[in-house]
Amino acid sequence: MTLNSPPLWRKIQKENFTHWEKLADFLKLSETLRKSLALGPRFPLNLPRRLAEKIEKNTLDDPIFKQFVPLQEELLKTSGYVEEPLQDTTFRKTKKLLHKYEGRALLLATSACAMHCRFCFRKNFPYETETLDFTQDLNHIVQDKTLNEIILSGGDPLSLSNPQLDSLFQAFDTMPHIKKVRFHTRFPIGIPERIDISFLEILKNSSKQIIFIIHCNHPKELDKDVLSALKKIQKLGIPVLNQAVLLQGVNDDEQTLLELSEALVQGGVLPYYLHVLDLVEGSAHFFVSDERARELIQYLQKHTSGYAVPRLVREVPGALSKQILI
Ligand code: SF4
Incomplete structure (x- = not known):
């Protein structure tokens, strides 16, 4: 490593999943499950590879998946839910x-x-x-x-x-x-x-x-x-x-x-x-x-x-x- 090379964690960060299709392939999601994903949310997908590796394959029912993968549900407008809740x-x-x-x-x-x-x-x-x-x-x-x-x-x-x-x-x-x-x-x-x-x-x-x-x-x-x-x-x-x-x-x-x-x-x-x-x-x-x-x-x-x-x-x-x- 040279003096100016980026630290290891920056290189690891570059491996984050930021494209839904790559992540869906990695998680072996079926065509049906892929339909539940939100494809272009305003708050984009960003998931470190090591967390993705902990997700169970071909299911939406995983605690890490639910926290980090944008789903269609998040596009729904619900009364009482606002842009900036804490002002x-x-x-x-x-x-x-x-x-x-x-x-x-x-x-x-x-x-x-x-x-x-x-x-x-x-x-x-x-x-x-x-x-x-x-x-x-x-x-x-x-x-x-x-x-x-x-x-x-x-x-x-x-x-x-x-x-x-x-x-x-x-x-x-x-x-x-x-x-x-x-x-x-x-x-x-x-x-x-x-x-x-x-x-x-x-x-x-x-x-x-x-x-x-x-x-x-x-x-x-x-x-x-x-x-x-x-x-x-x-x-x-x-x-x-x-x-x-x-x-x-x-x-x-x-x-x-x-x-x-x-x-x-x-x-x-x-x-x-x-x-x-x-x-x-x-x-x-x-x-x-x-x-x-x-x-x-x-x-x-x-x-x-x-x-x-x-x-x-x-x-x-x-x-x-x-x-x-x-
Ligand atoms: S909860 Fe924390 S880590 Fe997660 S997106 Fe918000 S600021 Fe970032």
């Missing part, structure tokens, strides 16, 4: 900075993700994508002394290169009022190779307390490589937590949620939140009622340790914090 644009302080909750601001570092989740509440967000220059956003953070935590979000912040992340961390290091930097990322689930040596160096060299929050909805998403990548982060003394979304047909049953919690805890990852669905258009087929969601959490409370039970939460636009349902 995040109203909290924009600069082009890339959202300030919703006290003390914390969200840096929408990029619009790019390792994979495209069909239920994503930000799939229609009007990201600022023209520039990767964070000067205006960092200036705002410097001036707002009420902030003590920056959440690197997106898109997925691990879509940024290591030099880009490094320069952000160097900037945070010059801001004494910023005590914590949090990642919200799904990258390690799709491309665990992203947790490479240079990224770990950036984390190691930061003077801030880092908190690493992944997004995993089903135990099938976890495997030896994913857990080993997360272990490297844990070994730096960085807490790793998980937030999941409750999705009909994916994880809305007792056994799956229990297995997910147990697998996460076994890998040293604490289940943090279980989000009820944000009502973004095209996601009605994922809806689970609050009543059923509470039942599922009560089941976990009975069958596993307290630290393995996530909080059931809903984001309410304009509220000062998440609404805790149980």
